[in-house]
Amino acid sequence: MMILACGALMSPELVLAQTMKFSGGPEDTLWMLSGNVFECRFEQPIPGYGTAVFRQRAGEDVSFMLETRRNLMSTTPARVSIAPPPWQPSTRSEPLGLVPMQKASPVLALDFGRSNQFMHALREGRMPTVSHETYYDSGRFIQVQVSAVEFEKAFQDYILCASQLLDVNFDQVERSKVLFKSGQEALAQEDLDTLDRIIYYIKNDPRVTAVYLDGHTDNIGRRYDNRQISKRRVEAVERYFLVKGIAPEIITTRFHGSRYPVANNATAKGRAENRRVTVRLEIDKDMPLPDELVFELPEDAAVLPSINRSVSGR
Numbered sequence: 001m002m003i004l005a006c007g008a009l010m011s012p013e014l015v016l017a018q019t020m021k022f023s024g025g026p027e028d029t030l031w032m033l034s035g036n037v038f039e040c041r042f043e044q045p046i047p048g049y050g051t052a053v054f055r056q057r058a059g060e061d062v063s064f065m066l067e068t069r070r071n072l073m074s075t076t077p078a079r080v081s082i083a084p085p086p087w088q089p090s091t092r093s094e095p096l097g098l099v100p101m102q103k104a105s106p107v108l109a110l111d112f113g114r115s116n117q118f119m120h121a122l123r124e125g126r127m128p129t130v131s132h133e134t135y136y137d138s139g140r141f142i143q144v145q146v147s148a149v150e151f152e153k154a155f156q157d158y159i160l161c162a163s164q165l166l167d168v169n170f171d172q173v174e175r176s177k178v179l180f181k182s183g184q185e186a187l188a189q190e191d192l193d194t195l196d197r198i199i200y201y202i203k204n205d206p207r208v209t210a211v212y213l214d215g216h217t218d219n220i221g222r223r224y225d226n227r228q229i230s231k232r233r234v235e236a237v238e239r240y241f242l243v244k245g246i247a248p249e250i251i252t253t254r255f256h257g258s259r260y261p262v263a264n265n266a267t268a269k270g271r272a273e274n275r276r277v278t279v280r281l282e283i284d285k286d287m288p289l290p291d292e293l294v295f296e297l298p299e300d301a302a303v304l305p306s307i308n309r310s311v312s313g314r
Contacts, residue, residue, distance in 0.1 A: 031154035035295035078132035218271035226257035
C-alpha cells in the first residue's frame with residue numbers, strides 16, 4: 001500500500017513535506033520464511049518499495065535489512081523508529097536514532113540491537129519505520145513501515161528455523177590461526193578449542209573442499225631449524241584434524257619457517273604473532289545442499305524455495 005500524504009509530520013526535527021508511505025495493509029501483508037543450517041530469512045514484501053528482511057546467520061544474532069531494486073532515499077543517515085499500532089494512533093513513536101544508508105541494496109542494515117528491537121515491536125503489534133528524504137529532493141520524504149499483521153504465527157516458524165542453525169558460519173572459521181610460544185610445538189587447550197570449532201564446521205558443511213594448513217616461525221634461530229619447527233607445528237595440527245575424522249585427501253600442509261612474517265620480528269609481540277599455524281578453508285559455493293541441511297518448513301508456511309536450497313553470500 002503506497003500513500004501520498006501532503007503535509008505529513010515525519011518527526012520533530014523534520015518540516016512538513018510531501019511523504020510517500022510504503023507499507024503492507026491487512027489484506028496484502030505476507031510473511032515468508034526460508035532457511036537451511038547456515039541461515040534463516042524471514043521477510044515481508046513491501047508493496048511498491050521492496051522487501052523488509054530479518055536475516056539470521058549461523059553463529060550470529062538476527063539483523064534487519066531493507067532491500068529494493070530502486071533506492072529513492074538519500075544516502076545520508078536515515079531515521080529509524082517504531083510507530084504505534086493502528087488502534088493507538090495517539091501514542092507517540094519510539095525513536096531509535098539514525099542509521100547509515102547505502103546506494104546499493106540492501107540500502108539499510110541495522111545492528112543486532114536495533115534489529116531485535118524491531119522484532120520485539122512487531123510482536124507487540126507496533127510497526128518498525130524507516131523515514132528519510134529522497135535523493136532527488138530534500139523537501140520530499142519516503143517512509144517505509146513493516147506491518148505487524150499475522151506476525152506472531154510467522155515468528156514461531158522463524159524461531160523453529162533459527163533453532164536448526166549451526167553454531168558457527170563460514171566467515172567465522174574460513175581463516176583461523178594457532179599461536180605457539182617460543183620453542184613450543186605441542187597444542188595448548190585453547191588451540192584445541194579453536195580447532196574443534198573449525199572441525200565442527202567442516203563436518204557439517206559438505207561444501208568444504210579443501211583445508212590448507214601453513215606453518216610459520218619467528219626469525220630467532222637458523223633458517224633450516226625454523227623450517228623444521230614450522231613443519232612439526234603444522235603436522236601437529238594435521239594429526240589433530242585426522243584424529244577427529246577429517247578426510248586426509250582434503251588437507252594440504254605447507255611449512256615456511258620465518259619466510260612470511262605478519263608482524264615485526266624486532267618486538268616480542270611481533271615474534272609471538274609470527275609463530276603460528278594458519279588454517280584456511282575453501283568451499284564449493286555452487287554445490288546444492290542435501291535435503292538434511294534444508295529447513296523443514298511447516299506445511300502452512302509461505303516458502304521461498306530458491307533460498308532454501310542455496311546459501312546467500314557465504
